[in-house]
Amino acid sequence: MISAMSNMFAMYPAKASDAGITYPDVNTWPTYQVEGQKVGYVPIPIHTINDDIDYTLNPDMICPRQAYLWYYVTQTQQYINLTKANQDLLNKLTAITGMEITLSNLWVVADSLFIEKTWNKTWISGITDDMYKQINETNDIIEYxxxxxxxxxxxxxxxxxxxxxxxxxxxxxxxxxxIQQKIDCIKNPNQDSCGFFNKLKYYVYSAHDTTLAALFSTLRLSHTNWNEDGYPHYSSAVTAELWQMVNGTYYIKVSS
Structure with missing residues (x-):
């Protein structure tokens, strides 16, 4: 939500003269400085649904088919070999954290250590730089x-x-x-279903690193982070732009 709000604030900047028009003209309204003047944030409606029923942006939703497939991943020789190669590490992390750590939930440790490192917090006793490196390298494989x-x-x-x-x-x-609806409404703007799409210029989804990695895999990219190992970093984004050629044909430009 914070990412979506930041995105909208930048898309719709205001002026001091907009007070009472695009944002409330009250002293308690949040403001920022523009050329020495106080300017209020423009409130933009952002719609959301609970994570546990979000089948569009939450790739880790409870799904029997996904659980079935992951079970078979754990039966592969690749998974078995990687477990054996990191068994000492997994045993140490199990002892340190007090919970059983496997390749399947190693991301919990990797995420926690990354956040603590980012905010200059002290790691729990027993974690070393070499362990952190091994955790991340192994977790990158699991994320793939x-x-x-x-x-x-x-x-x-x-x-x-x-x-x-x-x-x-x-x-x-x-x-x-x-995209298909937008193209159809460009060709036939008077349809009843085009009231919203005729003026639509920008449609945003705001979610998580796992969402982007999952999208990349559907696009047949070979990496989980566009062209890098690991998951996308904070504030990462992907844009899919609809372009029309001079001959009337359309194409999609994807960038990150």
Missing amino acids: WNNGLQLEKYGGIDFSIEIPKIRGGSLLWSIIGH
Whole structure:
């Protein structure tokens, strides 16, 4: 929500003369300085739904099919070999944290340590720089696998096709649906369904690093962070722009 609000504040800047028009003219309204003048933030409605029912932006939603596929990932020789190679690390982390740490939940430790490091907090006793490096390198591999990347087929399952459909497919089709509707309304603007889309210039989804990584996998990118290992960093974004050629055809420009 904070990311979405920041995005909207930048998209719709105000002037001091807008007080009482685009934002409330009251002393308690939040303001910022522009050329020595107080300017109020323009309130933009942002719609959200609970994370546990968000099948578009939450790739980790409870899904029997995803649980089924991940079970088979854990049966692959790749998963077994990576577990064996990191068993000492997993045992140490289990002892330090008081919870059983496996490859499947290693991200919990990786995230916590990253946040503490970012904010210059002291790590819990027992964590070393070498361990942190090993945790991140191992977790990067798991993040690939979470999104169906870099996995060999197992039991007739092509994870690179099946997992992305579940984790990022809903968002991809939402984007495609909006683009198709916009094109249709450009061609036929008088349709009843085009009242909203005729003026639509910008549509934003605000979610998490896991959301972007899942979307990248549906686009058949080879990395979870555009062209890097690991998940996208704070404030990362992807844009999908609809362009019309001089000959009337359309194309999509995707950038990050």
